[in-house]
Amino acid sequence: xASGFILLASVCCARIGYATxxxxxxxxxARNDPVFVxxxxxxxxxxxxxxxxxxxxxxxxxxTGNGARNYDFxxxxxxxxxxxxxWSYGYGLTITQPIFDLxxxxxxxxxxxxVKAATATYLFAQQTLMQRTAQAYFGVLKAYEVLFYTIQNxxxxxxxxxxxxxxxxxxxxxxxxxxxAQSRYDQVLAQEITARNTLSDKLENLHxxxxxYYKILNGFNDNIPLMTPRPKNKNAWTTIAVKQxxxxxxxxxxxxxxxxxxxxxxxxxxxxxxxxxxYSQAYxxxxxxxxxxxxxxxxxxxxxxxxxxxxxVYASTKQARYNYVAASAELNVIYRQVVNQTHNSYTGVIANxxxxxxxxxxxxxxxKALVATEAGLKVGARTMVDVLNDLTTLYQAQQQxxxxxxxxxxxxxxxxxxxxxLTQTDLLQIxxxxxxxxxxxxxxxxxxxxxxxxxxxxxxxELTSDVPVKSDVAPAPSSDSSIKSNIAxxxxxxxxxxxxxxxxxxxxxxxxxxxxxxxxxIDSRILNA
Numbered sequence: 001x002a003s004g005f006i007l008l009a010s011v012c013c014a015r016i017g018y019a020t021x022x023x024x025x026x027x028x029x030a031r032n033d034p035v036f037v038x039x040x041x042x043x044x045x046x047x048x049x050x051x052x053x054x055x056x057x058x059x060x061x062x063x064t065g066n067g068a069r070n071y072d073f074x075x076x077x078x079x080x081x082x083x084x085x086x087w088s089y090g091y092g093l094t095i096t097q098p099i100f101d102l103x104x105x106x107x108x109x110x111x112x113x114x115v116k117a118a119t120a121t122y123l124f125a126q127q128t129l130m131q132r133t134a135q136a137y138f139g140v141l142k143a144y145e146v147l148f149y150t151i152q153n154x155x156x157x158x159x160x161x162x163x164x165x166x167x168x169x170x171x172x173x174x175x176x177x178x179x180x181a182q183s184r185y186d187q188v189l190a191q192e193i194t195a196r197n198t199l200s201d202k203l204e205n206l207h208x209x210x211x212x213y214y215k216i217l218n219g220f221n222d223n224i225p226l227m228t229p230r231p232k233n234k235n236a237w238t239t240i241a242v243k244q245x246x247x248x249x250x251x252x253x254x255x256x257x258x259x260x261x262x263x264x265x266x267x268x269x270x271x272x273x274x275x276x277x278x279y280s281q282a283y284x285x286x287x288x289x290x291x292x293x294x295x296x297x298x299x300x301x302x303x304x305x306x307x308x309x310x311x312x313v314y315a316s317t318k319q320a321r322y323n324y325v326a327a328s329a330e331l332n333v334i335y336r337q338v339v340n341q342t343h344n345s346y347t348g349v350i351a352n353x354x355x356x357x358x359x360x361x362x363x364x365x366x367x368k369a370l371v372a373t374e375a376g377l378k379v380g381a382r383t384m385v386d387v388l389n390d391l392t393t394l395y396q397a398q399q400q401x402x403x404x405x406x407x408x409x410x411x412x413x414x415x416x417x418x419x420x421x422l423t424q425t426d427l428l429q430i431x432x433x434x435x436x437x438x439x440x441x442x443x444x445x446x447x448x449x450x451x452x453x454x455x456x457x458x459x460x461x462e463l464t465s466d467v468p469v470k471s472d473v474a475p476a477p478s479s480d481s482s483i484k485s486n487i488a489x490x491x492x493x494x495x496x497x498x499x500x501x502x503x504x505x506x507x508x509x510x511x512x513x514x515x516x517x518x519x520x521x522i523d524s525r526i527l528n529a
Contacts, residue, residue, distance in 0.1 A: 019216040019437035022137060022430055025206070029133045032211035039125035046118035053111035056104035065091040090282030090294075096302070097275045102267035110260035117253035124246035127422045134413050134430070136206040141219050142406040143199035144438055146399055150195040153395040154188040157388065161185045164384050177384040184388045196441070203440070218434035224405055226353045229415060234346045237419055241342040244420035248338050251331045258324040265316040271305040338418055345415035352408035359401035366394040 030036065067089035098104065161181040167173045207213055229237065242248065277299040285291045370390040376382030416422035 019218045020214050021218050022134075022434050023427060025137055025210055025212075025214075025217075026130065026133050026427060028210040028212055029129060033129060033132075033209050035132075036125055036129045039122055043118050043122035043125075047115050049111040050108070050115045053104070053108045056107065057098050057101065060096045062094045062096075063091070064094070065089075086285050088282065088284040090280060092278060092280035094276065094278040098272065099275055099301075100271070100273040102270045103264050103272075106260050106264035106267060110257045110264055113253045113257035113260060117250045117257060120246045120250035120253060124250060127246065127417050127420070130422055130424075130427060131413055131417050133209055134427070135410055136202070136209055137217070138406050138409055139202040140199070140206055140214075140217065140440075141438070142402055143195070143202045144219065144440065145402045147192070147195040147199050147441070149395060149398040149402070150188070150192050152398075153391060154185070154192055156391050157181070157185045157188050160384060160387055160391070167384075173384060180385050181388060184392075199441070214440065216437055216439050218431075219436045219438040220405075220434060221436055224356075224409070224433075226356060226408065227412075228353065229346060229349055229412070234343060237346050237415065238339055238342050240421065241338050241419045242335070245338045245418060246420050248331075248334050249420075251327070251334050255324070255327045255331050258320070258327040262317060262320040262324055265313065265320045268313040268316060269307055269309060271303060274302045274304075276300060276302050341414065342418040345411045345418055348411035349408060349415060352404050352411060355404040356401065356408060359397065359404055362397040363394070363401060366390065366397045370394055 068087070070086050070088060161178075161184075164173060164178040164181040168175055168178045203213065231237070277297075279297045280295075282294045283291065284294075370387070370393075373382050373386050373390045377384065377387055413422065413426075416426065
């Protein structure tokens with residue numbers, strides 16, 4: 001009995017599979033996103049500029065060696081000289097320590113500022129990776145919900161279409177009402193095709209970042225807590241963004257590096273002073289076979305001054321000044337962009353909170369209006385077109401509700417990126433709130449495109465009340481428990497490896513609070529809809 005229970009549990013787990021968590025998706029993005037890999041490699045490369053610049057002020061050691069075979073030939077020959085070969089060879093060591101080199105010193109300062117700019121750029125790339133991953137993930141969830149409501153609307157319109165056929169055969173409505181229902185059903189089919197294509201596109205966007213395709217993801221529950229940003233002041237967020245935005249901070253260091261570059265180029269014609277020491281040893285043998293060894297050691301100061309270099313210093317300095325002007329202008333551009341993004345994101349969060357609340361009321365009102373219109377249709381006070389219009393109104397309200405919910409989350413993340421306060425704490429809070437597993441539809445599931453038997457044009461005299469109505473569309477599932485998933489199981493979730501990101505803001509608060517414990521349910525209603 002126990003073995004049978006274990007086997008049954010294994011089969012159930014294999015059929016349902018494990019949902020990929022948001023943190024797992026982010027961990028995969030941190031390892032596989034080519035944009036972030038490039039940013040990290042660029043940062044590591046630019047960090048080498050500082051030791052390269054420092055090398056000009058560190059001791060330089062040179063080792064030399066020589067060897068030669070000499071032939072002495074005298075013309076005319078004499079008794080006192082002998083034509084013969086002789087050898088000479090030796091080696092030398094020279095060490096140089098720069099004492100004064102203003103150009104090299106300013107080069108070190110410029111490189112230090114450039115490395116700080118590269119580090120800030122890399123940290124901004126980390127936050128951007130979080131932002132892009134979250135937006136791509138939310139894009140999949142949003143497309144899934146839109147598809148779900150689209151299929152719900154399709155089933156409701158199909159029900160009205162079948163009802164209109166029956167009523168027309170009974171002589172209760174005009175043929176125009178039936179054609180209106182058929183036209184509306186065709187329109188909803190086109191919307192379903194668009195929704196499925198959108199979901200496929202969003203999955204491709206997520207694959208572009210992570211390098212993985214997903215079958216089961218963790219999704220949001222029906223309600224998302226709407227939090228007002230703290231501090232509740234647009235100007236306060238702007239102040240934080242101006243101080244802590246990594247992109248703006250990187251450009252500030254670029255301006256400092258450009259200023260030091262001017263000093264470096266203008267010092268190109270300044271004198272340089274080096275401390276130099278050397279040791280050499282030379283060996284030689286003369287024509288009569290005597291060997292000589294010469295040792296020498298030197299220590300002194302070398303002063304070099306090149307006042308005229310063909311205009312190199314003047315042109316290089318002028319070029320550096322223009323680069324400084326360009327860097328300053330770019331700083332102003334980024335500053336305005338950060339301020340604009342902060343203002344827009346803050347006002348967007350505030351506005352979306354109100355819109356989501358209104359969307360909820362709009363859905364409730366649309367459902368009540370639909371119920372009233374359906375009741376009016378039964379007593380003849382309303383037409384089929386009125387019911388179809390109310391179904392469209394309800395679908396539009398549901399779709400707008402989905403749009404505003406995810407737009408709220410997107411604006412909140414954009415606000416924290418602009419302020420430089422987005423950290424892994426926010427991702428952890430989002431991950432804790434994603435408690436509902438959703439089974440994504442297979443990519444090979446197609447919307448039925450052939451003409452249904454009930455969709456074919458029929459002449460009025462062919463519609464009789466004794467002809468049974470046949471439906472080629474499967475009814476919607478009554479509950480989630482009856483749905484069977486043929487999705488292959490994913491491996492068990494592993495502890496994600498997160499890229500470290502420092503948090504230096506006093507307002508490092510999570511985007512959303514940790515939810516209360518709830519049982520996750522599998523939402524796979526789209527599969528068999």
